[in-house]
Amino acid sequence: MKYQTKKKAIVLLADGTIFYGKAVGNKEGTAFGEVCFNTGMTGYQEIFTDPSYFGQLMVTTNAHIGNYGTNEEEVESDSVKISGLICKNFSYEYSRINADKSLEGFLEDNKLFAISDVDTRALVCHIREAGAMNAVISTDVDNVAKLKEDLKNVPNMEGLELASKVSASEPYFYGDENAKYRIAALDIGIKKNILRNLAKRDAYIKVFPYNTPYKAMAEWSPDGYFISNGPGDPKPLKDAVAAAKEIIANDNPLFGICLGHQVIALANGISTYKMHNGHRGINHPVLNLETGKGEITSQNHGFAVNREETEKNPEIIITHEHLNDHTVAGLRMKSKNVFSVQYHPEASPGPHDADYLFDQFFENIASAVKNDTLV
Structure with a gap:
């Protein structure tokens, strides 16, 4: 020894x-x-x-x-x-x-x-x-x-804003500037493998600090928007929620992961809550309610989206649920080009069951770009 x-x-x-x-x-x-x-x-x-x-x-x-x-x-x-x-x-x-x-x-x-x-x-x-x-x-x-x-004297996680501690202080770029699509990513704790997954699907990403308003991101003329994972309680992220509301109002393609999923829920008037334990591991079972297929997923979150409020929201469909406790693991908006998941499709070293969600995001972007061209 x-x-x-x-x-x-x-x-x-x-x-x-x-x-x-x-x-x-x-x-x-x-x-x-x-x-x-x-x-x-x-x-x-x-x-x-x-x-x-x-x-x-x-x-x-x-x-x-x-x-x-x-x-x-x-x-x-x-x-x-x-x-x-x-x-x-x-x-x-x-x-x-x-x-x-x-x-x-x-x-x-x-x-x-x-x-x-x-x-x-x-x-x-x-x-x-x-x-x-x-x-x-x-x-x-x-x-x-x-x-x-x-x-x-150590502050409790509930009510704690931590995105500012891990977010980029200035915007930066990732990927090939000649790529087919441009993605504006709101960094509230983004992981490198998310950027890798976006870039390998022919995207050039501009990563913006956690408190960037929608107008500043829109000036870059992105084809789609992404809200990242991150630490802490989603409720204090007023700027991120405001940006999400404007992205939704303008019907831009939007994808959120983990904390980004919670921010999108808050932007739709759905509350979040601190979990007893949280989900953290790479073997969490999730059911895709739209396809009926099960997924083994990587998860890391201590807060969750209120399921009862989600079910009552006429604009929201629950797309995925966690099979251990039936918490909301994914949602999408009926009339907007918006969806999100509570888990990590970019998981490294894995599992990769949910990798298709990035493809789904780019299918949404391609459809939006095509419709804009026709108009």
């Missing part, structure tokens, strides 16, 4: 429950955030760099983390976005031929504090029963009273 003597560490939950572990890399540290868990067997590097996880303490349920190292091309943003990592067995050695670094080195480069040797089964069972809550991980095991006081 690389570290014969590891520093003691704890996971202290807001309800006072404590779990014990050891510091990864024998480092001293403390990190705060909302504790959540992901059930994926692979893809930990993508999880750690996903902007949707900004400010969260990640519990990985897979027993071994780090065994295949990291690769600089397998990131979803320019840095690690979780606030800390909690795992069972941390692998200091790796055995993948195309890895360029150990996970330990990757975490050190990103200054991320992590702890291992935690009974993650017991921790996840506790979270499932008690619900998502704030927590702290720390090697300061002799000052639990102070950690409890500090934890009280």
Whole structure:
């Protein structure tokens, strides 16, 4: 073992429950955030760099983390976005031929504090029963009273606006400027693989900051609009909701993923709510209600769209539902060129069952472009 003597560490939950572990890399540290868990067997590097996880303490349920190292091309943003990592067995050695670094080195480069040797089964069972809550991980095991006081000052995720923390500060371009279509993407926490999926379908994307008004995006004359995934509560995103309302009013093709899905719901007067646990993993079952086909999906969200209000809205059709709890996993507007899903069709490393949704978006764009030409 690389570290014969590891520093003691704890996971202290807001309800006072404590779990014990050891510091990864024998480092001293403390990190705060909302504790959540992901059930994926692979893809930990993508999880750690996903902007949707900004400010969260990640519990990985897979027993071994780090065994295949990291690769600089397998990131979803320019840095690690979780606030800390909690795992069972941390692998200091790796055995993948195309890895360029150990996970330990990757975490050190990103200054991320992590702890291992935690009974993650017991921790996840506790979270499932008690619900998502704030927590702290720390090697300061002799000052639990102070950690409890500090934890009280950590803001709750409900009502928290985090898109501004991860969004681009200035517009930027992605893809081939000579591509067939132009997509205006509102960045409220966009993942790189979303941009890759748009670009490979012959699109040139201009990515706009989270608070960009519709008029500023429309001046670029895009063929379609996209609202990204992202962290935090959707309710404080007043600018994004206002932009979505104008996109809808102008009948522009619009596609939203995850937080973008929630923003589109809010733009239609449908409320959202904080879930007891949220959905985070790469094996979530979804039913496409329009085709009758099932999909295995990647999900990462702690908020959801109110189903009762969605069913009562005369302009909205529920297109997908989560089969575990029947939450709204997708919707589309009857009279507008607008649809969205709560999960991640761009998932890397997978699954890819929902990849068709990008094709559907471009079919909508092509139809709109054709109709404009005829007019």
